[in-house]
Amino acid sequence: MTATTGLAERLRTELGADSVVTDPDVMSSYQRDMMPLAPAGSPQVVVFPANTAQVQTVVRACAEAGVPIVPRGAGSGLSGAANAIDGCVVLVTSRMNEIVEIDPDNRLAVVQPGVINLEFRGAVEKHGLFYPPDPSSYDWCTMGGNVSTNAGGLCCVKYGVTTDSVLGLEVVLADGEVLRTGRRTVKGVAGYDLTKLFIGSEGTLGVITEITVALKPLPQAPGTTIAAFSSTEAAGAAVAQIVREGLVPSLMEIMDASSIQAVEEYLKTELGAGKGCAALLLCQSDAGGEAARHELEVIEQVCQSAGADLAYTTHDLAEGQMLLQARRAVLTALEIYGTWLTDDVCVPRTRIAELISGCERVSAECGLRIAVVGHAGDGNMHPTIVYDANSPEEFARARKAFDDILAIGLSLGGTVTGEHGIGKIKRDWLAKEIGPVGMRVHREIKTALDPGNLFNPGSMF
Amino acid sequence: MTATTGLAERLRTELGADSVVTDPDVMSSYQRDMMPLAPAGSPQVVVFPANTAQVQTVVRACAEAGVPIVPRGAGSGLSGAANAIDGCVVLVTSRMNEIVEIDPDNRLAVVQPGVINLEFRGAVEKHGLFYPPDPSSYDWCTMGGNVSTNAGGLCCVKYGVTTDSVLGLEVVLADGEVLRTGRRTVKGVAGYDLTKLFIGSEGTLGVITEITVALKPLPQAPGTTIAAFSSTEAAGAAVAQIVREGLVPSLMEIMDASSIQAVEEYLKTELGAGKGCAALLLCQSDAGGEAARHELEVIEQVCQSAGADLAYTTHDLAEGQMLLQARRAVLTALEIYGTWLTDDVCVPRTRIAELISGCERVSAECGLRIAVVGHAGDGNMHPTIVYDANSPEEFARARKAFDDILAIGLSLGGTVTGEHGIGKIKRDWLAKEIGPVGMRVHREIKTALDPGNLFNPGSMF
Numbered sequence: 001m002t003a004t005t006g007l008a009e010r011l012r013t014e015l016g017a018d019s020v021v022t023d024p025d026v027m028s029s030y031q032r033d034m035m036p037l038a039p040a041g042s043p044q045v046v047v048f049p050a051n052t053a054q055v056q057t058v059v060r061a062c063a064e065a066g067v068p069i070v071p072r073g074a075g076s077g078l079s080g081a082a083n084a085i086d087g088c089v090v091l092v093t094s095r096m097n098e099i100v101e102i103d104p105d106n107r108l109a110v111v112q113p114g115v116i117n118l119e120f121r122g123a124v125e126k127h128g129l130f131y132p133p134d135p136s137s138y139d140w141c142t143m144g145g146n147v148s149t150n151a152g153g154l155c156c157v158k159y160g161v162t163t164d165s166v167l168g169l170e171v172v173l174a175d176g177e178v179l180r181t182g183r184r185t186v187k188g189v190a191g192y193d194l195t196k197l198f199i200g201s202e203g204t205l206g207v208i209t210e211i212t213v214a215l216k217p218l219p220q221a222p223g224t225t226i227a228a229f230s231s232t233e234a235a236g237a238a239v240a241q242i243v244r245e246g247l248v249p250s251l252m253e254i255m256d257a258s259s260i261q262a263v264e265e266y267l268k269t270e271l272g273a274g275k276g277c278a279a280l281l282l283c284q285s286d287a288g289g290e291a292a293r294h295e296l297e298v299i300e301q302v303c304q305s306a307g308a309d310l311a312y313t314t315h316d317l318a319e320g321q322m323l324l325q326a327r328r329a330v331l332t333a334l335e336i337y338g339t340w341l342t343d344d345v346c347v348p349r350t351r352i353a354e355l356i357s358g359c360e361r362v363s364a365e366c367g368l369r370i371a372v373v374g375h376a377g378d379g380n381m382h383p384t385i386v387y388d389a390n391s392p393e394e395f396a397r398a399r400k401a402f403d404d405i406l407a408i409g410l411s412l413g414g415t416v417t418g419e420h421g422i423g424k425i426k427r428d429w430l431a432k433e434i435g436p437v438g439m440r441v442h443r444e445i446k447t448a449l450d451p452g453n454l455f456n457p458g459s460m461f
Numbered sequence: 462m463t464a465t466t467g468l469a470e471r472l473r474t475e476l477g478a479d480s481v482v483t484d485p486d487v488m489s490s491y492q493r494d495m496m497p498l499a500p501a502g503s504p505q506v507v508v509f510p511a512n513t514a515q516v517q518t519v520v521r522a523c524a525e526a527g528v529p530i531v532p533r534g535a536g537s538g539l540s541g542a543a544n545a546i547d548g549c550v551v552l553v554t555s556r557m558n559e560i561v562e563i564d565p566d567n568r569l570a571v572v573q574p575g576v577i578n579l580e581f582r583g584a585v586e587k588h589g590l591f592y593p594p595d596p597s598s599y600d601w602c603t604m605g606g607n608v609s610t611n612a613g614g615l616c617c618v619k620y621g622v623t624t625d626s627v628l629g630l631e632v633v634l635a636d637g638e639v640l641r642t643g644r645r646t647v648k649g650v651a652g653y654d655l656t657k658l659f660i661g662s663e664g665t666l667g668v669i670t671e672i673t674v675a676l677k678p679l680p681q682a683p684g685t686t687i688a689a690f691s692s693t694e695a696a697g698a699a700v701a702q703i704v705r706e707g708l709v710p711s712l713m714e715i716m717d718a719s720s721i722q723a724v725e726e727y728l729k730t731e732l733g734a735g736k737g738c739a740a741l742l743l744c745q746s747d748a749g750g751e752a753a754r755h756e757l758e759v760i761e762q763v764c765q766s767a768g769a770d771l772a773y774t775t776h777d778l779a780e781g782q783m784l785l786q787a788r789r790a791v792l793t794a795l796e797i798y799g800t801w802l803t804d805d806v807c808v809p810r811t812r813i814a815e816l817i818s819g820c821e822r823v824s825a826e827c828g829l830r831i832a833v834v835g836h837a838g839d840g841n842m843h844p845t846i847v848y849d850a851n852s853p854e855e856f857a858r859a860r861k862a863f864d865d866i867l868a869i870g871l872s873l874g875g876t877v878t879g880e881h882g883i884g885k886i887k888r889d890w891l892a893k894e895i896g897p898v899g900m901r902v903h904r905e906i907k908t909a910l911d912p913g914n915l916f917n918p919g920s921m922f
Contacts, residue, residue, distance in 0.1 A: 217707025
């Protein structure tokens with residue numbers, strides 16, 4: 001019996017046979033997340049623990065066998081952080097999918113990591129409560145994955161990212177011990193903020209087995225303003241002015257000409273690309289009543305002053321959702337042209353137009369379509385490169401464009417990832433962004449908490 | 462020349478004589494913060510570096526001499542975290558008091574750690590911007606101290622604590638290297654969240670030399686509702702119902718009978734203590750216009766339904782400030798009766814009344830006045846014990862009451878510190894709250910970043 005067989009056997013004995021998979025065909029569907037650029041290896045075992053005790057069992061068995069663990073939620077990530085490495089154990093949290101508690105009086109909830117974001121949103125809505133983080137994959141991504149990547153979404157301009165909604169965690173550490181971080185109170189400063197250290201750590205420090213989140217009151221149904229601009233500079237100026245006016249819309253998204261054109265073709269609709277529309281800005285206000293009307297009125301005026309060719313506001317929910325559909329359809333629409341590769345860069349809000357024009361330059365240089373969509377309200381842009389997956393040469397050009405965009409982001413005072421994470425594709429860029437002292441501190445913390453490099457080695461750094 | 466003299470001499474040579482103090486009388490005013498219970502030793506040197514390079518010089522000199530450093534802002538803290546230990550170097554940030562940059566278009570600012578909170582608030586207000594964290598000492602505490610303790614204040618119920626406003630830090634590490642954490646963008650997930658690890662670390666991991674903060678639009682002038690209750694249970698029920706209604710007031714403070722009585726005597730005013738008023742609830746809404754009117758109307762109705770004897774709302778700013786004065790005057794008012802010792806405990810919002818009645822029990826048991834004031838909106842209470850500082854026996858009883866209150870807080874599912882920190886008085890309580898695995902992880906991180914235990918040894922753990 002080899003060591004490998006031994007580990008699978010041990011896990012079968014301790015977890016039950018239906019929790020352990022070694023069939024290569026089945027395992028292959030747990031090899032990758034949604035980022036085609038990132039390397040992915042072949043696991044030796046895929047395990048589906050049902051509870052914290054079983055996670056401890058897996059961690060201890062792997063630690064003893066010297067086999068690395070790659071924790072994984074649904075695999076909707078866009079950085080390769082959940083990608084397997086050769087010979088690893090992939091630990092899938094999908095069976096730990098219980099909403100443990102919803103406490104409306106204290107506006108908090110406790111969930112297991114495998115709970116689907118959308119299911120959780122629905123469950124708390126029944127109590128008149130709101131869980132803000134809404135990554136694009138919210139209908140299939142898991143709460144554990146959201147915490148591990150510190151996921152964002154369309155909500156962030158007003159409600160922040162995942163870390164802003166998490167009160168505490170339960171984590172299984174490298175030696176199999178259970179750490180509880182944080183608390184059930186809305187404030188608390190007892191000790192280091194370990195909760196926020198584990199959030200966004202991409203599975204490199206431990207396995208998250210329970211999450212306590214803070215909830216907000218359910219906001220009002222949003223009103224929506226859409227504005228069309230004949231230049232990205234004018235759209236960028238509108239975004240900057242909206243920020244300067246002290247407005248905090250609940251959503252502020254931008255689409256460039258390439259995105260608009262793709263959506264027009266895909267949805268068979270008319271958004272103005274043929275008439276020189278270079279950028280669409282979509283804003284929502286969920287402030288309700290007079291406040292929302294005022295907020296969107298000012299936004300409409302700002303857009304017009306910045307040179308919008310058209311600006312339109314509706315307080316009809318269905319119409320607003322229809323307008324937003326254009327934004328949500330961009331990635332799917334781009335599949336008309338080929339395979340997409342979406343980048344993730346966040347710049348100061350005043351530099352958005354420069355980022356978009358930079359992407360136009362990169363597109364011209366590499367000869368590939370690059371569509372820019374993004375969360376204008378927080379400067380988080382997703383330039384998306386379209387290429388032919390069957391052409392290694394196009395893939396190489398796409399890869400170069402991906403990096404060129406990150407360089408532009410950094411040069412504008414931005415970061416190489418606003419919400420997707422470092423994972424296995426941006427390790428070099430993390431080092432470029434934070435420098436040698438930052439990298440040293442990362443390694444010191446990693447070594448302190450995971451001296452055997454058990455958790456997700458090769459991710460992040 | 463002794464080693465001690467050698468260190469002072471070296472610092473004088475490298476920093477300039479006016480930056481280094483060794484006179485025991487002068488040094489004694491840098492020995493303590495505002496927490497009388499915490500132990501304090503005698504420093505060998507007090508230094509006032511003028512910039513990051515000078516902080517590096519101090520850190521390197523102390524590391525070489527094996528002399529611990531206690532970093533310190535204004536000394537307004539309430540945990541003894543800034544208290545000197547025997548033979549240490551106290552590093553005072555007061556000379557690093559420059560507002561480096563205010564960027565209204567990106568709603569951010571960069572400050573040195575010695576900037577006074579109130580001065581900074583005023584500076585950004587001129588740009589129509591708002592820096593929420595407002596600890597009670599905001600007219601003299603420093604931004605660096607606020608970050609080191611993750612300070613709170615009255616704003617937290619709507620705007621969160623200091624960590625929610627910080628984008629990035631510059632920190633001098635134990636080997637004298639400069640670490641930059643975070644970024645200037647509103648979103649970013651590149652690497653571990655080192656920014657939030659240093660926030661609230663009470664000077665145990667490094668010396669913070671620069672802070673980048675996010676700013677908010679200046680809110681509207683607040684309206685104010687005050688409600689008087691003849692039982693703390695009724696006041697607690699009102700708080701729970703306000704939370705349940707989905708309201709987010711910009712301030713929600715509670716005062717118990719003891720606090721009310723003290724303020725009546727001090728301000729020579731009538732707040733109802735003589736007529737059986739057991740609790741006052743003060744709420745503000747800064748939502749502006751119709752939204753604020755609606756919010757305070759609902760709050761007033763909730764208070765009345767919960768059994769308030771009186772509920773009154775004003776949208777006059779000056780009148781609102783006058784009402785709030787009663788809350789702000791509590792600690793000063795208590796000095797009529799003796800020396801005060803303020804505790805800091807945070808419980809789930811539904812447990813506030815139980816905490817207050819628990820404090821009444823402790824008061825009866827120890828025979829000392831205990832006044833409870835606190836941030837009802839987030840369950841963060843400050844039971845304040847009054848004792849005779851000249852009586853060691855009363856001091857001992859006060860000390861015991863302080864601990865008894867923490868035990869009650871923990872038993873209610875709370876934390877032993879909502880905003881003041883662990884420092885040198887709650888080390889045992891940190892261990893009780895987070896347990897052995899939590900303590901182990903704390904020590905692992907501390908050892909990884911500060912292997913020589915150079916920074917603030919004996920604080921936190």
